[in-house]
Amino acid sequence: MRLFCFENRPRIVSCASVGGGLEQQGPLSSFFDLTENDTKFGLDTWEKAERRMNELCVSLVMQKAKILPEEIDLAFAGDLMNQCTASSFAFRGRDLPYCGLYGACSTFAESLGLAALAVDSGKARRALSLASSHFCTAERQYRYPLEYGNQRTPTSQTTVTGAGCVILGQDPSPVGILEFMPGRIVDLSAKDMNNMGAAMAPAALDTLLRYQKETQTDFSGFDGIFTGDLGAEGLKMLRVLSDREGLSLPSSLNDCGILIYDRVRQDVHAGGSGAGCSASVFCGYLYSKLLDGEWNDILLIGTGALMSPTTALQKESIPAVAHLVRIRRC
Amino acid sequence: MMDYEAFSKSRARPSPFLKNLCLSYFSGGLICVFGQILVSSFRAAGFDPDTSSLLTTGTLIFLACLFTGLGWFDRIAKHVGAGTLVPVTGFANSMCSPSIDNKAEGFIFGVGAKMFLIAGPVIVYGTATAVLLGIVIRVLMIFGIDITGWIL
Numbered sequence: 001m002r003l004f005c006f007e008n009r010p011r012i013v014s015c016a017s018v019g020g021g022l023e024q025q026g027p028l029s030s031f032f033d034l035t036e037n038d039t040k041f042g043l044d045t046w047e048k049a050e051r052r053m054n055e056l057c058v059s060l061v062m063q064k065a066k067i068l069p070e071e072i073d074l075a076f077a078g079d080l081m082n083q084c085t086a087s088s089f090a091f092r093g094r095d096l097p098y099c100g101l102y103g104a105c106s107t108f109a110e111s112l113g114l115a116a117l118a119v120d121s122g123k124a125r126r127a128l129s130l131a132s133s134h135f136c137t138a139e140r141q142y143r144y145p146l147e148y149g150n151q152r153t154p155t156s157q158t159t160v161t162g163a164g165c166v167i168l169g170q171d172p173s174p175v176g177i178l179e180f181m182p183g184r185i186v187d188l189s190a191k192d193m194n195n196m197g198a199a200m201a202p203a204a205l206d207t208l209l210r211y212q213k214e215t216q217t218d219f220s221g222f223d224g225i226f227t228g229d230l231g232a233e234g235l236k237m238l239r240v241l242s243d244r245e246g247l248s249l250p251s252s253l254n255d256c257g258i259l260i261y262d263r264v265r266q267d268v269h270a271g272g273s274g275a276g277c278s279a280s281v282f283c284g285y286l287y288s289k290l291l292d293g294e295w296n297d298i299l300l301i302g303t304g305a306l307m308s309p310t311t312a313l314q315k316e317s318i319p320a321v322a323h324l325v326r327i328r329r330c
Numbered sequence: 331m332m333d334y335e336a337f338s339k340s341r342a343r344p345s346p347f348l349k350n351l352c353l354s355y356f357s358g359g360l361i362c363v364f365g366q367i368l369v370s371s372f373r374a375a376g377f378d379p380d381t382s383s384l385l386t387t388g389t390l391i392f393l394a395c396l397f398t399g400l401g402w403f404d405r406i407a408k409h410v411g412a413g414t415l416v417p418v419t420g421f422a423n424s425m426c427s428p429s430i431d432n433k434a435e436g437f438i439f440g441v442g443a444k445m446f447l448i449a450g451p452v453i454v455y456g457t458a459t460a461v462l463l464g465i466v467i468r469v470l471m472i473f474g475i476d477i478t479g480w481i482l
Contacts, residue, residue: 045434145427147398148448149407149414151350154343188334198338237338267408270343317335 003214004180009330010119011173012166013126014065017284018057020135020161022268026261031284032162033060039136039161046136047086050079050163054090054132057163065167067126069095072167074118076111077130078102080138080159080275087130096128105200105229106183107131108164108279109302109323113180116325119168126171132163133274142309155195157231157273160260164279166287175290178297179326181214183207185306187319193312197234197257197270200303203320204230205241207301211324212247219250223295226286227322228278228302229257231271256281278302290329297328350411357406357413365390365417387418394422399430424448 016033024035034056041049054077062069077087078101091098103110111129118124136146138159144150168177186206190199204227211217219225230238235255242249256278257271282300289295302325307318365386372382394414397403403423407414414420428447432440446453463481470477 047434140431145431145447147401147404147423147427147430149398149403149420149423149427151345151408151411153345188332190335190338192335192339192342195338195342198342201338202334233342237341240341 002181003211004113004117004120004182006116006120006177006179008120008122008170009176009178010116010127010168011171011176011330012287012327013169013171013173014061014067014167015165015283015287016057016061016064017164017280017282018053018060018162019280019284020053022135022158022266023160023162023260023280026266028260028281028285031288032280033057033064033284039134046134046140047081050081050086050132050134050137051089053134053161053163054079054086054130057132057165058090058094058128058130061128061165061167065171067167072096072126072128073124074099074115075128075130076101076114077128078107078111078275079132080104080141082141086132086134086137103275103302103321103323104304104306105133105273105275105277106302106304106321106323107275108282109228109300109325110182110304112166112168112177112282112300112325113182113323115166115168116177116180119170120177126167126169128165128167130163130165131275131279133159133161133276135159135161135274138274152269153194155192155197155233155270157196157229157257157270158261158268159274160229160257160272160277160280162260162274162276162280164276164281164283166283174293174329175287175327176330177325178328179324181207181211181324183322183324184210185319185321187317189317191315191317193307193318195233195270196273196305196318197229197231198237199234199305199318200230200320200322201234201237201241203322204234204238204301204303205245205247207322207324208242208249209245209247211299218248222250222252222297222299224286224289224298225250225253226259226278226281226298226300227253227255228300228304229271229273230255230303231257231273232263233270234303256286259285275304286327290327293329295329297326300325300327353410354412354416357410358416359413361390361413361417361419390418391422394419395426398423398426403427421449421452424452
């Protein structure tokens with residue numbers, strides 16, 4: 001059984017999201033708890049800025065629910081940095097057991113699913129899940145120096161500067177996690193590093209097909225189905241591939257990377273990406289729609305491309321993963 | 331079994347090839363025209379041809395680095411692509427931009443080491459080609475064939 005159904009309905013006790021300048025100017029700006037225009041968050045390096053963003057997000061999520069660190073049993077967190085230092089350094093000195101994760105841009109869905117497993121099992125009273133990314137730290141590590149004069153392709157995406165954090169528990173709360181389906185690693189030999197969306201679409205399809213087989217759903221009952229960061233190109237490929245497989249996906253299918261920016265007004269090409277994309281969009285916009293009752297039942301499918309700069313230089317293809325989480329008003 | 335890479339490429343939104351071609355051609359040309367104006371100005375100021383060329387190259391490098399530091403270079407390059415990349419301005423930007431980013435790691439292992447991140451292969455293979463060519467020229471000279479007139 002690879003679909004985990006949570007009979008004990010771990011509840012979302014608190015959510016917080018933090019964003020950067022581009023996100024502040026985007027259509028979801030009012031759904032962030034905090035946005036900061038300065039890419040360095042007042043510090044001297046971008047790496048410290050991403051840590052600071054995580055620290056702020058974790059502090060906010062606890063403040064909002066008036067929960068102390070010692071009342072949380074476990075934290076699952078990750079980011080895009082080498083050795084996930086944006087997360088691990090942000091938890092320094094906190095009284096919070098920490099489990100680091102790497103799922104690339106799928107990290108938030110992965111951490112949410114694992115936190116739900118921990119709480120549903122009864123072993124953890126409360127669990128925290130956090131994911132982040134920062135445009136500048138990602139560009140430095142994965143692509144080119146910030147001031148380098150290259151042209152990006154129309155298929156490329158813009159790494160979101162953002163963090164999203166959730167506390168799950170059995171406290172009374174209207175929104176809970178119902179199901180978690182971890183993804184398999186899918187690799188159809190896509191090699192174009194400028195089109196991550198297309199590389200990840202097959203993994204999203206694989207998870208959706210497996211979910212449909214397990215649940216016999218026709219997806220029409222969901223108020224929204226949100227992929228993490230396929231972007232415009234990846235979402236297009238997902239629709240094409242699902243048509244070929246005879247999988248009918250509803251028009252409510254959308255993507256966090258498309259929602260977070262205005263692709264007409266903002267120079268973001270195919271849309272947002274990064275671990276912070278699905279994290280900040282879920283913890284701000286998507287959660288608020290569930291909380292106020294506008295939506296009842298949604299799927300979040302966090303998508304991640306699991307290559308490294310080394311594998312890309314060695315001309316390897318891009319394996320991807322897509323983790324599905326079902327969140328519903330309870 | 332579908333060739334997914336080819337399939338996704340066929341469905342991907344293409345780059346505006348004609349627009350990019352025109353913009354890069356004209357912008358690169360403009361930079362070269364500016365370079366020629368500089369050479370002529372230095373010559374008119376009394377410098378000999380070799381010094382004028384050196385000063386021109388130096389000026390273009392300086393301006394490219396200044397623009398990179400001010401955050402203007404990448405905004406221009408975004409539109410003109412190869413136009414700024416191909417001339418010496420591209421080389422200057424490729425060394426200046428990683429120097430700025432890697433200052434966080436200090437002057438030795440950050441700026442000093444990472445400065446050559448993008449330009450390194452140009453220097454390595456440019457120098458290696460020059461050495462090989464030098465060997466070829468010298469070997470041919472042993473047989474009484476002098477090709478330096480064609481090359482230099």
